[in-house]
Amino acid sequence: xxxxxxxxxxxxxxxxxxxxxxxxxxxxxxxxxxxxxxxxxxxxxxxxxxxxxxxxxxxxxxxxxxxxxxxxxxxxxxxxxxxxxxxxxxxxxxxxxxxxxxxxxxxxxxxxxxxxxxxxxxxxxxxxxxxxxxxxxxxxxxxxxxxxxxxxx
Amino acid sequence: xxxxxxxxxxxxxxxxxxxxxxxxxxxxxxxxxxxxxxxxxxxxxxxxxxxxxxxxxxxxxxxxxxxxxxxxxxxxxxxxxxxxxxxxxxxxxxxxxxxxxxxxxxxxxxxxxxxxxxxxxxxxxxxxxxxxxxxxxxxxxxxxxxxxxxxxx
DNA sequence: CATAGAACCTAAAGCCACTATAGCTTCAAT
DNA sequence: ATTGAAGCTATAGTGGCTTTAGGTTCTATG
Numbered sequence: 383x384x385x386x387x388x389x390x391x392x393x394x395x396x397x398x399x400x401x402x403x404x405x406x407x408x409x410x411x412x413x414x415x416x417x418x419x420x421x422x423x424x425x426x427x428x429x430x431x432x433x434x435x436x437x438x439x440x441x442x443x444x445x446x447x448x449x450x451x452x453x454x455x456x457x458x459x460x461x462x463x464x465x466x467x468x469x470x471x472x473x474x475x476x477x478x479x480x481x482x483x484x485x486x487x488x489x490x491x492x493x494x495x496x497x498x499x500x501x502x503x504x505x506x507x508x509x510x511x512x513x514x515x516x517x518x519x520x521x522x523x524x525x526x527x528x529x530x531x532x533x534x535x
Numbered sequence: 536x537x538x539x540x541x542x543x544x545x546x547x548x549x550x551x552x553x554x555x556x557x558x559x560x561x562x563x564x565x566x567x568x569x570x571x572x573x574x575x576x577x578x579x580x581x582x583x584x585x586x587x588x589x590x591x592x593x594x595x596x597x598x599x600x601x602x603x604x605x606x607x608x609x610x611x612x613x614x615x616x617x618x619x620x621x622x623x624x625x626x627x628x629x630x631x632x633x634x635x636x637x638x639x640x641x642x643x644x645x646x647x648x649x650x651x652x653x654x655x656x657x658x659x660x661x662x663x664x665x666x667x668x669x670x671x672x673x674x675x676x677x678x679x680x681x682x683x684x685x686x687x688x
Numbered sequence: 689c690a691t692a693g694a695a696c697c698t699a700a701a702g703c704c705a706c707t708a709t710a711g712c713t714t715c716a717a718t
Numbered sequence: 719a720t721t722g723a724a725g726c727t728a729t730a731g732t733g734g735c736t737t738t739a740g741g742t743t744c745t746a747t748g
Contacts, residue, residue, distance in 0.1 A: 392715090394724060404725085409706060424714045426725055435670070443669045447644055450705065460666050467663035471655045474665045478648040485641050488634055491600055495631040502624045508616035512623045516596045516609060517588070545744090547695060557696085562735060577743045579696055603734070 390420070390428040400437040407437065415440055415454060448477055543573070543581040553590040560590065568593055568607060601630055 397404045410416045416437060419427045439460065443453045452473050459470050494515075501511035550557045563569045569590060572580045592613065596606045605626050612623050647668075654664035 463661035467660045470665045481645045492634045507620045510620035512627045
């Protein structure tokens with residue numbers, strides 16, 4: 383046995399060690415990412431090292447931008463070390479593609495914004511390029527840059 | 536007079552011409568971005584060209600990633616063409632900075648994800664680099680890349 | 689003129705991933 | 719015994735819409 387995790391701790395300690403908020407821990411329990419923990423005599427949650435490791439995994443994956451649903455799948459896989467890891471690989475690849483697409487859209491957006499800001503002469507609203515460009519879609523170089531609601535996603 | 540906008544049209548036509556959904560138009564009215572329009576005898580909304588131009592401005596600014604509150608301010612300025620445009624300029628500059636910061640965070644994230652995906656040998660979960668890296672924060676090159684919940688924002 | 693179906697109406701709930709608030713109870717230190 | 723921090727549950731709020739439910743009105747055709 384590697385380590386036996388005998389001592390337990392309260393939710394505040396768990397949250398602090400994993401670097402998240404107390405409410406977030408309870409939320410993860412509610413949506414089933416974390417198991418319902420043992421309670422002490424006063425009905426307070428008591429956690430062990432295994433839960434801390436699980437929560438750290440969750441937070442880390444979330445920081446990587448994986449959705450909660452993706453984290454749920456990754457957790458399921460981490461729980462079965464003998465299964466093939468194709469699916470984990472597929473999830474990560476897909477996420478990488480999404481991040482790359484987002485970067486592309488944001489870069490086009492950044493270029494348009496730069497152009498807009500650079501052309502503002504600082505006069506009255508009537509002559510302002512910023513207001514003007516927003517009023518008239520034809521004044522954009524790359525219309526694909528902001529073609530829909532997903533421009534920012 | 537430039538154009539007199541005498542003919543009116545229904546909400547579906549307005550939405551189609553502005554490139555958004557009907558419910559979105561009603562939502563913008565509800566939050567005060569669009570004025571309450573005239574109604575016909577059967578209580579249906581009837582719009583004119585001025586509202587179409589206003590909605591187009593809104594959609595365009597939203598596509599640029601401006602928040603609804605920023606759009607509200609920009610609209611207020613567009614309504615007063617004789618005022619100085621410093622504030623519009625400041626809003627756009629600030630938004631540009633936010634977009635640039637987002638691109639930076641996402642780029643660091645992309646590098647980490649690439650590294651992760653490249654090192655997955657395709658075996659069992661136990662040996663999978665993806666699951667391993669998510670389990671252990673120390674295996675990341677740039678911890679700043681995903682240091683908090685705002686990694687993805 | 690009757691009818692069918694598209695388009696409209698309001699009100700309320702759902703989405704994501706938390707965060708915040710209110711009003712209480714329990715713990716730990718003095 | 720007291721006090722203040724930390725815990726508890728339940729509910730609402732965030733942003734920016736989207737969806738659903740259950741109705742009414744418009745418009746084109748027979």
